[in-house]
Amino acid sequence: MILIDIIAGARPNFVKVAPIISAIQKAKKEGHEIDYRLVHTGQHYDPKMSGSFFEQLEIPMPDVNLEIGSGTQAEQAAGIMVKYEKLLLESPCDYCLVVGDVTSTMATAIAAKKLGIKVIHVEAGIRSGDLTMPEEINRIVTDSITDYFFTTTELAGQNLMNLGVKASQIFFVGNTMIDTLLKQQPNLKKPDFFDEYALVEKGYIVMTLHRPSNVDEAKNLKTLLTAVLDAARTTKVVFPVHPRTAKKLEEIGFVSDQIHFVEPMGYLEFNYLVKHALAIITDSGGITEETTVMGVPCMTLRTSTERPETCTIGTNVLLGIDPEAIKPAMDLLFAGNWKKGAIPEKWDGRTSDRIVQEILKLG
Incomplete structure (x- = not known):
């Protein structure tokens, strides 16, 4: 045995x-x-x-x-x-x-x-x-x-x-993460807030941030959020917030009708939100794999990635950490010119x- x-x-x-x-x-x-x-x-x-x-x-x-x-x-x-x-x-x-x-x-x-x-x-x-x-x-x-x-x-x-x-x-x-994603695709669940915030298919952007360089300094976080909202034009942004980040948001008093701060979600609810989004802005590695398989445009706010296949094959683009890189990427998205991407082997x-x-x- x-x-x-x-x-x-x-x-x-x-x-x-x-x-x-x-x-x-x-x-x-x-x-x-x-x-x-x-x-x-x-x-x-x-x-x-x-x-x-x-x-x-x-x-x-x-x-x-x-x-x-x-x-x-x-x-x-x-x-x-x-x-x-x-x-x-x-x-x-x-x-x-x-x-x-x-x-x-x-x-x-x-x-x-x-x-x-x-x-x-x-x-x-x-x-x-x-x-x-x-x-x-x-x-x-x-x-x-x-x-x-x-x-x-x-x-x-x-x-x-x-x-x-x-x-x-x-x-x-x-x-193996993709094994789970593909198995659970039929079971994805619409989050409770989806209708409450009048979200529609491909009509909103999901943002996730957790790396200390992006969220631990109030000034950096405020600059990033402002850059994202400006570049998103009138598109709604949904931001599932880690409790640590929530404290920083309270500290800077960031408020906007365009952005919805929501609690962290379950696996099935979060991936429903991602699947139906116009695009994802993130500093996570795992999410870039899921967006690649689901064919959702993804922008990563990091200078490097341990998952380069999500960029060379998939739908992900590494933007770096300069907030000014967000607008050109968003303009490409709104022009309908985002790369299609493919799914990596196996x-x-x-x-x-x-x-x-x-x-x-x-x-």
């Missing part, structure tokens, strides 16, 4: 592991000797991650919750390593499967590796080249001790081989099946 610890510490992790769990359950029903233990580190407490979140995405409740809670990144990493090591000493597994690039990804990989447990990294090899991003450090550290690398693109595999990883350790399988909803098949071969 192959026993896999599947690690998740934040909401995006659960979106990525949901289809892997389904694929393991399917393989088990087919008679394969494979099972999993879902370990929630408790890195992020997200009020939207209630039982309904797990129900919506068909994720079983975690088998273990390390309940690490808030703290600095070092405090969280240390706490996760101590608690996960204790779990492994009491009840070991054959593989530790980590996804993405959050603190939990790195911390559990280190704890497992030090106990001689093989590490599998799903979404391995992606790089932004920006070491000011904690996620980039998490990626580099995790990949430096990983045994088996499952990649979303050929480029990610090349990044790993450039570091000396053997081709036999790398499996180009696609993107982003087809079958990634998790490929992952499980490869793990079964590893034994």
Whole structure:
């Protein structure tokens, strides 16, 4: 029997592991000797991650919750390593499967590796080249001790081989986040405020900002919002606001009839909003993958991206952090000249099946 610890510490992790769990359950029903233990580190407490979140995405409740809670990144990493090591000493597994690039990804990989447990990294090899991003450090550290690398693109595999990883350790399988998106497309739900704000198909823009450089300084945030609203002409803007950003908005007293500040949403509601939007303005990486698959124009307010395929193949454009770059991009959008984009190879909803098949071969 192959026993896999599947690690998740934040909401995006659960979106990525949901289809892997389904694929393991399917393989088990087919008679394969494979099972999993879902370990929630408790890195992020997200009020939207209630039982309904797990129900919506068909994720079983975690088998273990390390309940690490808030703290600095070092405090969280240390706490996760101590608690996960204790779990492994009491009840070991054959593989530790980590996804993405959050603190939990790195911390559990280190704890497992030090106990001689093989590490599998799903979404391995992606790089932004920006070491000011904690996620980039998490990626580099995790990949430096990983045994088996499952990649979303050929480029990610090349990044790993450039570091000396053997081709036999790398499996180009696609993107598990897209597995979830494609499966849930028929279930997307209109947010409660959609009709209240008289939103119409392709008649509004969605904005998401969370990076400290964009939201932590009140002056920067105000400049960005003003630039977006000016460039959007009369188009409504919907901005799901993180509580930390909400405090900054109160501080600067930013008010406009053109922009609707809304609470963070559930997965099905948020992706409904994205799918029907005219465009997305964001500083997130994951959203750029979803907009690429849904064919929605996307503008990223960052100087680099760890997902270049969303720009070279998809609908995303990297604008940088200068607010003056927003208007020319919006003018292109309103002129109907935004690039069409295509879907990257193997982003087809079958990634998790490929992952499980490869793990079964590893034994």
